[in-house]
Amino acid sequence: MTVLATDPSWALLRPEPRPAVEVVATGTPEASILPAPVTTGASTLPAPAKPGAGTAASGTGSGTGSEAAGASTLPAPAAARPSDSDLEVVRIDPDPATPGGTTTIHAFVGNGGPDTTASPFTVVITLPEGVSPEGPYFPSDCRVTGHGRVVRCVFGAGLREGRSATALIPVRLDPELPVGRLSGGSVTVRSVDDRNDGNNRQPFDIRVVEAAAGS
Template sequence: MAAVAASCAVTVLATGPSWALRRPEPRPAVDVVALGVPVTPVAPAAPAAPGGSAGTAVSTLPALVAQPSHSDLEVVRLDPEPAAPGGTTTVHAFVANRGPDTTASSFTVVVTLPEGVTPEGPYFPEDCEVFQNGHRVRCVFGPGLREGRSATALIPVRLSPDLPPGELAGWVAVRSADDQDEGNNRQPFDIRVIESTDGS
């Protein structure tokens, strides 16, 4: 499945000239820190004076504290390929950073599946978690997604064999402490159920 993710190419049209989606960047993981308040003592204690007790050394090094960035995560709608009852398809949960900053916090992508559709791993990233009795899949991405770049979670699913032809609606949502605009954090997707072509 990692090979599928690596070869996945998505073209997205953006209305504003200030950003453009380039290649998907699944699973960013960059240590982003900012200088904070001084830490509690970390240096060795000063030697004890003759007849006295050991002194206490105070560190002058600043603490490394992660600070939320000014970034805007957006879910971009992508509909999975159609599938027949009993067949499989893949949900592409595509998230872009509109900036202006690189994300300094992790972000969580949640895929909500329609009735009659169940997740079927392996997933990408491979540590995505299924919860709510198989109706949702949660994937966590690390910090470091730059402005104009994207991250994609790939969730293979199987359709129930008794589904009639038609469309099934699901959702992709993203959450992050960095996000400056929650109005674009959720998008629907439709899985089109088609008639089987195997003659059954």
């Protein structure tokens, strides 16, 4: 899911810089109409406001200390409250593959409810020895870590009760792997919403098979 970044509704526009004004004196040099130069040490600018005694940004009357520069009157954004949901990993073994061949890991996560998830959740796929991830992945922003043996995929909030999400991770088997069942892989889900961590991890095996004759 792609989210378009927009400015918050409370964001203020930066004021445009005031344009410079060029003053041209007319007449002879002895009769300039420019005002007399200000003596050193004197300033025509208003004195800077003391902390706590600033003026309102757009009003004409005196303001309070909270309106001084550096102080914000905007309320802090409220954090999403975790939901009462139960994320569960369902075991799905990938299709068999030959040494040097490819298959796809299906990291299947369901929400047992009763609430819709209010926070993002992370699916972590740990690969067995001799297996390497080979994109593209789904979601496309999955990241490979752990020296190439761990893939992390983040899903946004909004998974309803009874619904599921699946990360798809294509992998390639080492050409030297022996024929047989390859264990050591697992899928784990993590979320602050999850009220039951007893069903958050499932292993998976990859069956390594001989190449078909003539292939």
